[in-house]
Amino acid sequence: MEVKVSKRRSFLGKFSFFLISFFVGRVKPLLAMKNLFGLPNNTGKLYFPNGFKVTEVSTTEAVVWTRLSHNKKPKPIIHKKAKTKPKANNYYPVDFDENQPVKNMDGAIVGAKGKVRIKYKAKGKTVVTDWYKTESINDFTAQIPLTNLKSGEHYSFELEAMPADGQVHSSVSGSFNTASDPTEIKSVNLTTSTCQYFWNYDDAKRGFQTYDAMAKLKPDFFVHTGDYVYYDRIGPLATNLEKARHKWHAMDGWASIKEFYQQVPIYMLKDDHDLLKDDVYPDSSPLGDFTLENGLKVWRENVPLKDKPYRTFRWGKDLQVWLVEGREYRSPKEIPAAQPRTIWGEEQKNWFMETFEESDATFKILFSPTPVVGPDREKKRDNHANNLFEEEGNWLRGFLSDNKGVFVVNGDRHWQYYSIDEATGLREFGAGPVSDAQSGGWSQDDKRPEHQYLRVNGGFLGIKVFRESNNPKINFTHYDVQGSVMNQEEFEN
Known part of the structure; x- marks a missing residue:
């Protein structure tokens, strides 16, 4: 048995x-x-498929933004793209299902709960921050402030991730320089661009050639002047909060952008397409179920700000930059005809005049999401170069031109240019869109008296502030998307 x-x-x-x-x-x-089928391969480990951004760098502070996921990479691009018209530049995805689950869309990155912290060091001294949670309420993003930094210092850091159970660690590394003290004479090198729609990428593997071209210049910082994403274009159209967030996930998933931000800090401005839709006003109707309030929430999730969206930063003795806000404080579209219209609002205007007049920087640059000089298309009605805001535009151009060493760098326009205002002599540089496919809206043959340079194509603007025999100089260089020089202008104080 x-x-x-x-x-x-x-x-x-x-x-x-x-x-x-x-x-x-x-x-x-x-x-x-x-x-x-696009579901997250949840191994328990956390990754940084959206990389990170070092933002709002000053002489003593910075903020590091990041987002966690259980996925190492974004969803691959499976849709082909095509032009809407034979002679158009813009591309759109073909047969894109706008109603499919967002997690299945091209470039999708599903977020994950966890904790992040930073270990940073300079001259051998290491500092470790507290842990910051990534949670669904903020789209699994984290914003880690770095304080008590030293001016003009190089900082290397490691960004660490930890799941809630505390068992697994993963990390990415990067570096940045803090701004120099206002009394220090030091050269500054920066780049700026505008207008980037996900489907107008020009490199199927890396995204946008402009970012790789800018990286070769090793800028101290980068300014994106707005329209970082396009909520009101398909692939998907951002008709709800989830789709709007996806636009950021997909954009920041491009390899060229992630690698650029590993070494270059960024300041960001928003414009209409980053907030809701084209030419948005405070009284604009929603985009489907996506509201203006939703747009402000998503912007704040992705762009760390200490306080107001308008701010100024000093980079050494010879340069100060102003970053202004053009959507949150403007007049509603529907107001009485006799009532004065504003883009900036009184509070921002007073702040700008006060800080601008207090500055003793050799060169001053106003970074504006929209044109101040232009010229712009006659049918446009949303910026200081348009007749609708002529009164405030005349005030701003007059105020800026009364000061020495002042320049405007604007976003929003899909062509590169350098213009001089005929009435005041104010100089403005349009950086142009990130990709050639994003260019258009102006004819290359339509060169007006204001235009000193005009190129209807994509690329970026490089700016250098330096001294030659102790004589302060500033150089503006337009580049194409591959980094070839298209135009140069140099000025002395």
Whole structure:
């Protein structure tokens, strides 16, 4: 009897082992298929597929933004793209299902709960921040402030991630320089660009060539002057909060952008397409279920700000920059005809005049999301170069031109230019869109008296502030998307 029982148990044990092996052998392929359908491959580990941004760098502070996921990479691009018209530059995805789950869309990155912290060091001294949670309420993003930094210092850092159970660590590294003290004479090198729509990428693997070209110049910082994403363009159209957030995930998932931000800090301005839709006003209607309030929330999730969206930063003795806000404080579209219209609002205007007049920087640059000089298209009605805001535009151009060493750098326009205002002599540089496919809206043959340079194509603007025989100089260089020089202008104090 005992022998029979032993054989039965042996048989049952072998059969159980067979069933388990069979089941495991079938489950593994099923899990792989699950990932094919765009579901997160949740191994418990956390990754940084959106990289990070070092933002709002001053002489003593900075903020590091990041977002966590269980996925190492974004969803691959599976849709082809095509032009809407034979002679158009813009591309759009072909047969894109706007109603599919967002997690299945091209470039999608599903967020994950966890904790992040930073270890940073300069001259051998290491500082470790507290842990910051990434949670669904803020789209699994974190904003880590760095304080008590030293001016003009190089900082290298490691960004660490930890799941809620505290068992697994992963990390990415980067570096940045703080701004020099206002009394220090030091050269500054920066780049700026505008207008980037995900589907107008020019490199199927890396995204936008402009970012790789800018990286070769090793700028101290980068200014994006707005329209970083386009909520009101398909692929998907941001008709709800989830789709709007996806626009940021996909954009910041491009390899060229992530690698650029590993070494270059960024200041960001927003314009209409980053907030809701084209030419947005405070009284604009929603985009589907996506409201203006939603747009402000998503902007704040992705762009760290200490206080107001308008701010100024000093980079050494010879340069100060102003970053202004053009959407939150403007007059509603529907107001009485006799009522004065404003883009900036009184509070911002007073702040600007006060800080501008207090500055003793050799060169002063106003970074504006929209044109101040232009010229712009006659049908446009949303910036200081338009007739609708002529009164405030005349005030601003007059105020700026009364000061020495002042320049305007604007976003929003899909062409590169350098213009001089005929009435005041104020100089303005349009950086142009990130990609050639994003260019348009102006004819290359339509060169007006204000235009000193005009190029209807994509690229970026490089700006250098330096001294030659102790004589302060500033150089503005327009580049194409591959980094070739298109135009240069240099000025002395």
